[in-house]
Amino acid sequence: MSNEATLHSQQEVMHGAHDHHDHDHHHEDSFISKYVFSLDHKMIAKQFLITGIIWAIIGAFFSVVFRLQLGFPDATFPWLESILGHWAKGGRITPEAYYALVTMHGTILVFFVLTAGLSGTFSNLLIPLQVGARDMASPFMNCLSYWFFFLASLVMMASLFVQTGPASGGWTMYPPLSALGDASIGSKIGVDLWLISMALFVVSQLLGGLNYISTLLNMRTKGMSMTKMPLTIWSFFFTAVLGVLSFPVLLSGFILLLMDRHAGTSFYLSDIFIAGKALANEGGSAILYQHLFWFLGHPEVYIIILPAMGMVSEVLAVSSRKPIFGYLAMIGSLFAICILAFLVWAHHMFVTGLNPFLGAFFVLLTLLIAVPSAIKVFNWLTTIWKGNIRFTPASLFSIGFVSTFISGGLTGIWLGNSSIDIHLHDTYFVIAHFHIVMGVSAFFGMFAGIYHWFPKMYGRFMNNTIGYIHFWVTLIGAYLIFWPMHYEGMAGMPRRYFDYSSWTSFNQFGGLNQFISIVVILVFATQLLFVFNFFYSIFKGRKLTEQNPWKATSLEWTTPINPGHGNWPGEIPEVHRWAYDYSKDGRDFIPQTEPIGPNESAH
């Protein structure tokens, strides 16, 4: 492209930013353009967050319902029949409803909450604010990204209300169960709606990811070199790269599945009998779907955990008033995780017919992930070591994140070995592992982010007391729920079963299951307390009186308390130093915008 064209296009962008800014001062936006089809990244972030919170309540409530079944298989709960109707005849959920609830719990939490709700919220909020940009590279695409997510949400929500129920073959949607409508009641239109919803979701993620990457690579303010960016931005960058490269592969897997369902093709189907009748499909391979699915599926767990890691790094440095330990090692380990994420997908398939010889390579690559993960854990611990820690709810959740990431990560070493996996696969050990390392940890990262950046989002603080109650109940509760599951798993108790009470080997766990279910209800109630705190504080929280309540160095705290569209009223500040100058040269913190002094060396 010619130089002339480059210059021209830049001026156009500059004008765009300028217009937005002026616009802000002249008149108020209409309700629709401010709150609904907003182009402002901060509003889009809030839209993602609140939609994510609604989904999280639904997804978590589903887990309460199926935990009631697992904990109290003989009891009846008449109120369930009033909500679920014929899915809970006589107050006890049917096996079909159980599978639907489990599948939807997984889908909702993995995709709608911890992918869209987590990176959708914080990438949108923090990328422009922390790199010093007025908005995303393409605010319109960003708006589209949210509305595609909203459409995906509507379709998924609709699937909960169809007569045959939502998809219920597990969140991984393995064929042939998902490919044949006649296979089960949960394989009918529910699966079609699931696939359509997920296709829309992929589009949303791609539009978002493109924007995140091009914004943070192209629109950084003057002086903000890549190695001056806060670690949050680095983690959002790698998250977006993972998403952009792996979601399309998932989409191709879904397209083939849709063809198998409706066009009579045999990509995944071969030699199948339903009700004693042989199907015509021949030559397909169900393993093929698993390859395509897990090629996304594994990077997906890093899409979930990397933003949490980035936010935890930031919050830990701010709250312990110390520079992050090993900044470059943190970036290097994020990069290593990002590369390895694409090379380990088959460890989900050790026992599904994968060639055992291939499995050996995947074991090696899987265990290699322990190296960058351990580097990160070491760096977090050394960051808070001897720090002047301020135990805000955000910092507690960050420390909680490190705890659950260690305890959940260690069990990954067991599961990553293909020989041990023969015993442990599809047991409660797996449930315990991934819920602690990816579910609870990612939620802790998200909570840390919400408590820390809530003042930036709404100009008010969240209530600290409720925050502390929220943290301690959630941390203790999470361990009480998932720790016992390791024992059940080691005893061989399989996952995804409706009722274990008639199974002599696992009768001994009846009391344990009851205990887990009771804790689940308590923890769920505490999350509702958090939701109350969140919405109450938006309107009634303590007001912010200063720009920089946490005394942090990064750029988002140089904007006004309630920044308009365009973020900075005047010029965008220039950046002179990295984001982690805490307790340097006798000063508590030095903002990124302050030039390096004559007697000072840059980091």
Place this chain on the structure above:
Amino acid sequence: MHTMSIQRKKIHPHKYSLWIAMGSITMMFIGFTSAYVVKRSQANWLAFELPHIFWLSTAVILLSSLTIHLALKQFRERNMQRYKQLITLTAVLGVIFAACQWIGFSQLKNSGLPLNGPVSASFIYVIVGVHMLHVLGGVVALLIMFARAYRTRIRTYSSVPIEVAATYWHFVDVLWIYLLIFLSIAR
């Protein structure tokens, strides 16, 4: 405000987004073609020849790459009349390309290889079909450019949109060449 780091932005953000999007689309087709490779190595794989019309469609899409390149050149020289003609021609060639692929599908079907036939044929329908949709997406983009060129109220002097469209067009062209070579060799 205008002093704000104009010289730092070397590449327009929309172009950057396009490059990432192209990487993303490439991954999708890598997904398809690697599924094809995995499937081919298993039993019951039926090999057959691709419809000959695919060679014609290749010529058409190559020609359309040339026309959009010329369109960009005319736009930069502000020859708007020629520019409009050339993007129209490109869009028409895009539609002809899609039509050729469609004829290819019916040829396949008539030679006893329907969509729900052998897996090797089903793959052709899906891979070529999804690529065709991407070309048609490009046609829609060109129609928007065309409407913009006729606007009298607002005139655009920025060549970024047409550059983005041209890059995308060359991309689907190269993607087709890759798919054609892949499908011809890995039969």
